Amino acid sequence: MRDADRIDGTTGAGRAARVPWGEVVLSAVAAVSWAFVGMAGVAALGLHLLEADASGSLGPMTAAVVVLAVGGSVEPSGDVSAFGLEGAGARTAIDITPLGVSLVGALLLAYVFLRSLRRARVYVPGSELAARAGAVVALFVAVTAGLAWAGHEAITFDGGKLGSGGASDGGVELPGIGDVDLPDVDVPGVGDLGGLLPDRLGDLVDAQASVGYRVETGPSLLAALVWVVGVLVIALLAGRRAPLPRSLDGLVRPLRPAASALVSVAVVAVLAGYAAAGYAAIGDENPKLIAGSALLGAPNGVWLGIPLGLFVPWEGRADGDLARLLPDPLDEYLRVSGDEPVTVARLAELDGAVWLLAVATAVMMLHTGVLAAARTPLGPGGTGATGGALGFAARCALRLGALGALALPLAVWLTGVSVGASLSVLGVDAFGAAVELHGDLGAAALLGAAWGAGAGGAGALLVHAAVRRGAALRAAAEGPIAQSYDPGPYDPSAPYRPPNPDTNPYLRRPPPPEEGGRGDREPAG
Numbered sequence: 001m002r003d004a005d006r007i008d009g010t011t012g013a014g015r016a017a018r019v020p021w022g023e024v025v026l027s028a029v030a031a032v033s034w035a036f037v038g039m040a041g042v043a044a045l046g047l048h049l050l051e052a053d054a055s056g057s058l059g060p061m062t063a064a065v066v067v068l069a070v071g072g073s074v075e076p077s078g079d080v081s082a083f084g085l086e087g088a089g090a091r092t093a094i095d096i097t098p099l100g101v102s103l104v105g106a107l108l109l110a111y112v113f114l115r116s117l118r119r120a121r122v123y124v125p126g127s128e129l130a131a132r133a134g135a136v137v138a139l140f141v142a143v144t145a146g147l148a149w150a151g152h153e154a155i156t157f158d159g160g161k162l163g164s165g166g167a168s169d170g171g172v173e174l175p176g177i178g179d180v181d182l183p184d185v186d187v188p189g190v191g192d193l194g195g196l197l198p199d200r201l202g203d204l205v206d207a208q209a210s211v212g213y214r215v216e217t218g219p220s221l222l223a224a225l226v227w228v229v230g231v232l233v234i235a236l237l238a239g240r241r242a243p244l245p246r247s248l249d250g251l252v253r254p255l256r257p258a259a260s261a262l263v264s265v266a267v268v269a270v271l272a273g274y275a276a277a278g279y280a281a282i283g284d285e286n287p288k289l290i291a292g293s294a295l296l297g298a299p300n301g302v303w304l305g306i307p308l309g310l311f312v313p314w315e316g317r318a319d320g321d322l323a324r325l326l327p328d329p330l331d332e333y334l335r336v337s338g339d340e341p342v343t344v345a346r347l348a349e350l351d352g353a354v355w356l357l358a359v360a361t362a363v364m365m366l367h368t369g370v371l372a373a374a375r376t377p378l379g380p381g382g383t384g385a386t387g388g389a390l391g392f393a394a395r396c397a398l399r400l401g402a403l404g405a406l407a408l409p410l411a412v413w414l415t416g417v418s419v420g421a422s423l424s425v426l427g428v429d430a431f432g433a434a435v436e437l438h439g440d441l442g443a444a445a446l447l448g449a450a451w452g453a454g455a456g457g458a459g460a461l462l463v464h465a466a467v468r469r470g471a472a473l474r475a476a477a478e479g480p481i482a483q484s485y486d487p488g489p490y491d492p493s494a495p496y497r498p499p500n501p502d503t504n505p506y507l508r509r510p511p512p513p514e515e516g517g518r519g520d521r522e523p524a525g
Contacts, residue, residue: 019131027116028135035109036143039066039101042295046100049292063150064215065296069101070144070227072220096417099299102227103270109136109228110235114242126245137228144224148215238263240375257375258400258456262407265368266303273302301327304415304437307408309361310451312444314342316417316437326435329354334437342437365451369459372400376460378467389464397457404452405445412439 043065044058052061064074113136117124236242237252237259244252277294281287308314318326318334326334329350333342340346348354373396417437501507 019125019128021131023116024128024131024135027112027132028139031109031112031116031136032139032143034112035105035140036066036147038108039069039105042104043069043098043101046098046292046295049288049295051288060150063147065098065101066105067144067147067215067220067224068096069098069105070220071097071223072144072148073216073223075214075216097300097414098296099303099414100294100296102414103267103299106231106234107267109140109231110239113232114235114239117242122243123246123249124243126247129245133232136232137225140228141221141224145217145221148217148220234259234263254395255399255403258372258396258403258452260375261368261372261400262403264371265364266407266411269302269306269364270299273298300415300417303411305357306361306364307412307415307439307444307447308342308344308347309357310365310408310447311344311358312408312412312439312447314437314439316342316435318435326437334435341440365455366458369396369400369452369455369457370462371459372396372456373460373463378464389461392464393457393460396460397453400456400459401449401453404448404455406448408448408451409441409444412441412444415439 040062044062047053047058047061047065052058068074113132116132117129236244237255240256240260274294277290277298281290281294284290316334318331329347330342333347333350344354344358373392376392376396376399378392416439417435499507
């Protein structure tokens, strides 16, 4: 493809045939490969640190967790026979996304995809962009299908040992979570269900019981399709230097400063969560468990706290020992007031330090507004172009508010939790444990728009004032003393005193020619 065509983005006859398909395929393979390698590495390391591979094969568990990370579904299944009678079933439902794995895959996929577009210079033809994105999507879904086929396993355990699990063998206290029973039977995304069984259950089950899990192929492939398309759209919105087709440039480019600011702040917040987990692991009796939990679920906790701190109401309930997976005082609140919405004010009644979460998220939003405004061009001369400071603030508020109305509900939806487990024998419920937590998406959209508009406007005013102050300081620095060094031979500086021909020979006029000089003499002879 000619460079001139890449620069101006024009189209012509036979344009589709000029798409560099070899480069398109290679870049798609690189992007998808790096994404899945990163996700598999984080998932395997996290499961190993959690000692999940002690009760099952690490490979199938890793495949299942990666599928969960891209929005897939894992369906656990099991069967227990009591006194030789059939009909007892172990039922478990899992709806949780390990966002630590998802974030690594999304960052790697977006980085490699945007790098492949850089050689397109200013503009990229729409056909080429569609070909690149389509190749990435198709290959990503195909690899997910392979993982769905590999992500299944059945674990056989001794039912007589279920009653002796308890918290004494594997209980570990995590900061802000409490005692968590380690798995005798590992189910990806939940952990141990065996250690939570009552002692009397061991007398009811036969010695040979099996619990397995499998990936639901259809829903998982559909979720992977939505996931990869969403990642590519966010990458094109937040990639400030990525080329676009001319038809999309005018629509997308004004939104890029706000989108890149939101993504940057969200990633920095996750890094702060990892730092907090690392600090909590120092001096702990079993730091590997904290590290493994952080690798898989640190973004879940961070991105759950952000909507909660921005006053998004949540609905939830917590029954049984699975409530210990929630941070304090959220677990206590759900046990006592499961019918009332979860808000910062109600949690603060149990622990006043919860108000610090609201303060931190407000400061985070202001930082997002400042960063978005700093990345938005002010206009000619740094005046904010049309409308001055107020016009610049209105544009930044509108853009960040629009993206906030989309980003906050997305965070609420991603961090929703639904984990339930029950084991019934002959129709009698032997034990029950469940955790459900879902935010109000409508309220999240309204609050996201309000917080985004407020932060965008305030950040724009701060940036505009800082730019004007910097311009004033530069003008003051370029005073008379500094001016003497700037002029050159073609732009002389202003003199310090009036010109005087008596002291400056260059100002004296030459004398008139003498009479009778050589010019007046007649020629000799």
